[in-house]
Amino acid sequence: MVPDGIAGTTISPEKINSSSRRISMDHNFADELYSDILKTPNGESGPIPSGNYEQSNSHDHELDNFSHDDESLWGSSPEEGTNQYGMEREWQRRHDQFHTIGYRDGVTAGKEASAQEGFNVGFKESVGVGYNWGLVRGVTSALACLPNGLKEKLVETQEDRDKFQSLYESVHSLSTTDALKLFHDGILSNKSVEHSESAEAGPNEAGLQDPSFDLLRNYFGELESLVHRSPAMEVNIVLDH
Amino acid sequence: MEDIFDSSLNLEENHLREGYNEGYNDGLTSGIEEGRQVGLKHGFEIGEELGFYRGCMDVWTSAIRVDPNCFSSRIRKSIKTMDNLVKKYPISDPENESVNEIMDSLRLKFRSVCASLNVKLEYSGYPKSSDANMEF
Numbered sequence: 001m002v003p004d005g006i007a008g009t010t011i012s013p014e015k016i017n018s019s020s021r022r023i024s025m026d027h028n029f030a031d032e033l034y035s036d037i038l039k040t041p042n043g044e045s046g047p048i049p050s051g052n053y054e055q056s057n058s059h060d061h062e063l064d065n066f067s068h069d070d071e072s073l074w075g076s077s078p079e080e081g082t083n084q085y086g087m088e089r090e091w092q093r094r095h096d097q098f099h100t101i102g103y104r105d106g107v108t109a110g111k112e113a114s115a116q117e118g119f120n121v122g123f124k125e126s127v128g129v130g131y132n133w134g135l136v137r138g139v140t141s142a143l144a145c146l147p148n149g150l151k152e153k154l155v156e157t158q159e160d161r162d163k164f165q166s167l168y169e170s171v172h173s174l175s176t177t178d179a180l181k182l183f184h185d186g187i188l189s190n191k192s193v194e195h196s197e198s199a200e201a202g203p204n205e206a207g208l209q210d211p212s213f214d215l216l217r218n219y220f221g222e223l224e225s226l227v228h229r230s231p232a233m234e235v236n237i238v239l240d241h
Numbered sequence: 242m243e244d245i246f247d248s249s250l251n252l253e254e255n256h257l258r259e260g261y262n263e264g265y266n267d268g269l270t271s272g273i274e275e276g277r278q279v280g281l282k283h284g285f286e287i288g289e290e291l292g293f294y295r296g297c298m299d300v301w302t303s304a305i306r307v308d309p310n311c312f313s314s315r316i317r318k319s320i321k322t323m324d325n326l327v328k329k330y331p332i333s334d335p336e337n338e339s340v341n342e343i344m345d346s347l348r349l350k351f352r353s354v355c356a357s358l359n360v361k362l363e364y365s366g367y368p369k370s371s372d373a374n375m376e377f
Binding site: 094095098099100101102103104105106107108109110111112113114115116117118119120121122123124125126127128129130131132133134135136137138139140141142143145146150153154172174175176177179180183184187232233234235236239 | 253256257258259260261262263264265266267268269270271272273274275276277278279280281282283284285286287288289290291292293294295296297298299300301302303304306307308311332333335336358360362364365366367
């Protein structure tokens with residue numbers, strides 16, 4: 001039974017101790033556990049560095065060697081100290097258990113909260129590059145499929161028609177996955193370029209960019225110049241949305 | 242007795258909450274990056290497909306300009322419809338609810354134009370063909 005005056009009153013170490021001792025002796029770790037917690041200055045369970053456990057295993061009765069902040073809290077007799085380290089371990093285990101459960105739920109909730117924002121960031125980062133790349137695909141593919149008569153009206157010189165054709169072949173040999181990989185590698189190397197730029201403060205790093213990323217851009221540049229030389233081809237080079 | 246029980250629950254709750262808060266902050270950070278990776282892929286693919294349609298239509302429209310009778314009026318009408326759909330596509334607003342509907346209409350129109358022109362215009366990774374290619 002709960003002694004009068006304990007239930008519903010402010011928790012104090014004394015009350016915890018006295019009442020818990022009354023509960024059962026085989027669960028007497030509880031009083032040591034909680035009285036210890038309540039004595040901790042910030043009221044939180046100061047996580048004990050795991051090193052202590054190893055130490056307590058290897059130097060069971062050499063408590064004097066500890067230079068731990070909480071040393072004053074430990075009992076003076078070696079037996080009691082060892083026991084308390086056992087309690088501490090149990091306490092730490094439970095702490096870790098609940099912390100881990102909470103952490104997992106927190107990670108899930110945090111991810112859910114920010115994934116859409118991240119998605120939008122990535123989307124805006126890539127949609128324009130993808131569009132330019134798709135434009136090269138579309139123009140060269142559609143042109144390649146036109147009857148020769150129409151092709152000649154749209155692209156004046158044989159040389160440029162050949163260039164359009166070879167651009168089509170190069171581009172067509174790349175799948176979306178290939179292109180995406182080029183793009184992705186480019187982002188990564190761009191980042192490392194930015195990084196080394198800030199470190200070395202070199203202003204002209206354009207030439208140092210990953211050639212694979214340049215490949216996508218080169219194709220687009222080639223399309224631009226071919227379209228530019230073919231006035232009959234009216235292509236919306238600029239993405240205007 | 243209740244005190245012990247309560248305080249034990251409180252402590253466990255505190256650890257849960259403490260873990261939760263730490264996890265939440267870490268989750269926010271990793272959610273941004275994971276979301277971004279998905280967005281990068283999706284944005285690139287959407288951009289590629291839209292650019293592809295735009296490029297095809299620009300060539301066809303240019304062809305009509307130099308030779309007004311090169312395509313039937315039905316095809317010309319379909320090309321015009323596609324042109325409007327691409328213009329309507331909210332490319333900078335991935336959360337817009339109309340994106341899937343517009344993209345579906347675009348794919349349908351594109352397929353019908355290609356069938357009418359008797360050309361096969363696809364690329365490895367094009368949404369319709371990729372379904373078959375993903376098998377291996």
